[in-house]
Amino acid sequence: MSFLTAKSTIESTQIFNIVKKMPKGALLHAHLEATVDAGFLLKSALEHTNVCIRAASTITKETLGSTLPDFAPRPVAGSYESPATITSPNYVPDTYVSAQKVRREWPEILGGPEGFDRWVIQSLTINPSEAYDTHNTTVKIWNKFQSCFTVIRGLLAYEPVLRKFLRQLFESCVEDGISYAEFRWNFTPKDNILTSEDGTCYIDHDRLLSIFQTELELYLQNLRDAGRSDLFHGAKIIYTFVRIISVEELEWYLEDCLALKKKYPQLIAGFDVVGPEDVMHPLIYYLEPLIKFRNKCEALGIDLPFLFHAGETLGDGNSTDQNLYDAILLGTKRIGHAFSLIKHPTLMRLCRERNICCEVCPVSNEILRLTASIPAHPIAAMLNHGVPIALASDDPGIFSNIGLSYDFFQVLVSSEISGLMTLAVLARESFQHAILDEEEKKRALAVWDARWARYIEEVVSTNGIL
Ligand SMILES: O=c1[nH]cnc2c1ncn2[C@@H]1O[C@H](CO)[C@@H](O)[C@H]1O
Numbered sequence: 003m004s005f006l007t008a009k010s011t012i013e014s015t016q017i018f019n020i021v022k023k024m025p026k027g028a029l030l031h032a033h034l035e036a037t038v039d040a041g042f043l044l045k046s047a048l049e050h051t052n053v054c055i056r057a058a059s060t061i062t063k064e065t066l067g068s069t070l071p072d073f074a075p076r077p078v079a080g081s082y083e084s085p086a087t088i089t090s091p092n093y094v095p096d097t098y099v100s101a102q103k104v105r106r107e108w109p110e111i112l113g114g115p116e117g118f119d120r121w122v123i124q125s126l127t128i129n130p131s132e133a134y135d136t137h138n139t140t141v142k143i144w145n146k147f148q149s150c151f152t153v154i155r156g157l158l159a160y161e162p163v164l165r166k167f168l169r170q171l172f173e174s175c176v177e178d179g180i181s182y183a184e185f186r187w188n189f190t191p192k193d194n195i196l197t198s199e200d201g202t203c204y205i206d207h208d209r210l211l212s213i214f215q216t217e218l219e220l221y222l223q224n225l226r227d228a229g230r231s232d233l234f235h236g237a238k239i240i241y242t243f244v245r246i247i248s249v250e251e252l253e254w255y256l257e258d259c260l261a262l263k264k265k266y267p268q269l270i271a272g273f274d275v276v277g278p279e280d281v282m283h284p285l286i287y288y289l290e291p292l293i294k295f296r297n298k299c300e301a302l303g304i305d306l307p308f309l310f311h312a313g314e315t316l317g318d319g320n321s322t323d324q325n326l327y328d329a330i331l332l333g334t335k336r337i338g339h340a341f342s343l344i345k346h347p348t349l350m351r352l353c354r355e356r357n358i359c360c361e362v363c364p365v366s367n368e369i370l371r372l373t374a375s376i377p378a379h380p381i382a383a384m385l386n387h388g389v390p391i392a393l394a395s396d397d398p399g400i401f402s403n404i405g406l407s408y409d410f411f412q413v414l415v416s417s418e419i420s421g422l423m424t425l426a427v428l429a430r431e432s433f434q435h436a437i438l439d440e441e442e443k444k445r446a447l448a449v450w451d452a453r454w455a456r457y458i459e460e461v462v463s464t465n466g467i468l
Pocket residue numbers: 033034035148151186187188242244276277278279311314366396397
């Protein structure tokens with residue numbers, strides 16, 4: 003069955019419950035904006051009067067399905083407000099109304115306030131009929147996928163919502179047994195739309211990182227206070243930008259990334275280029291600035307590894323597939339997705355020899371239409387060739403695969419060879435590929451080993467020898 007259709011069945015199985023409790027190791031590939039449950043994000047935003055919403059036309063039964071909610075924080079609730087809500091015939095398109103008011107006055111014919119929630123959640127997630135029926139090419143599903151990010155960005159553009167989001171993110175990692183994470187965070191656009199609590203001041207990249215750092219520290223302190231510090235070692239950020247920008251613009255982002263790395267050396271783990279590889283610039287387009295950047299980092303003695311997406315494609319020999327060569331030539335430490343790697347025996351050998359880890363995202367690849375089902379996914383071939391792999395969830399808020407349990411489960415049930423021990427090895431090795439120093443890795447591994455031993459005892463005592 004396809005993942006989204008099977009999800010509730012998966013959750014009802016004993017195997018899923020066993021996988022859920024497993025210590026998962028490090029989550030190495032997830033795009034920060036899409037890591038938290040859509041319902042939680044909406045609920046958090048609705049707690050604030052400053053969060054407003056607008057639409058390109060009045061929302062009616064006819065326009066509901068084709069109009070996106072456009073959220074943004076406004077300075078003082080009321081002052082920007084259109085007197086008519088977005089479902090009223092008098093609504094002036096593209097004027098802001100407080101989201102609380104819109105929800106409160108959402109008409110019965112559109113389902114009342116719960117109908118509003120459904121409209122927003124639908125714009126934040128991919129549903130089974132989109133994934134498996136209506137959006138039946140990679141281009142169509144990517145269009146829907148990108149539109150989810152547009153809506154998420156509006157909701158996340160308000161500091162108090164971002165803070166709640168981050169707390170929930172750390173909590174959901176711990177709930178799922180993830181003890182360390184590296185999140186890719188998109189630092190475009192240059193002019194950030196994110197605003198402070200009073201809605202008056204924009205937040206730059208520096209402040210964004212300081213918010214992340216404060217929330218992380220608070221979370222870790224709470225764990226220490228509760229005597230649970232073994233559950234989570236921390237999180238880092240991989241600086242990313244969308245591969246649509248020009249070479250000149252990239253120079254700005256590279257400098258920005260370097261300045262942030264100097265200021266937050268423990269927080270910035272590396273650098274990556276994101277966005278639909280099949281339709282935007284290939285890595286080679288940015289070759290010159292990337293080489294210059296790498297040389298500059300080396301000269302400064304700054305360790306800022308490349309962690310490139312590459313090969314997230316069905317293509318063979320197209321520019322996305324070729325990105326695998328360029329990523330490896332540029333010295334990437336890991337590869338995001340590497341879906342087309344199995345077409346290249348030499349590159350698989352290089353990954354093995356150089357210990358380049360492929361961050362494989364099974365659920366993402368299925369929903370974004372690279373594989374029709376998990377048994378058809380190249381992961382088994384990659385594992386059998388000894389390619390280093392870490393399993394990851396990619397955009398769990400959009401794909402409904404929060405945590406790592408769903409991706410772990412899919413790999414487990416898609417093969418007669420891969421068993422719980424395969425998952426254990428993948429989880430344990432994930433720390434080896436993380437951007438941690440040797441001491442941190444040693445500690446994380448020791449803690450993981452102890453947790454694994456306890457976990458196996460618990461599995462056996464509650465289920466018997468399976
Ligand atoms: O699987 C993926 N491959 C490439 N880019 C991605 C993927 N998932 C998300 N993003 C990109 O990350 C940005 C948000 O940080 C989004 O713009 C999206 O295009």
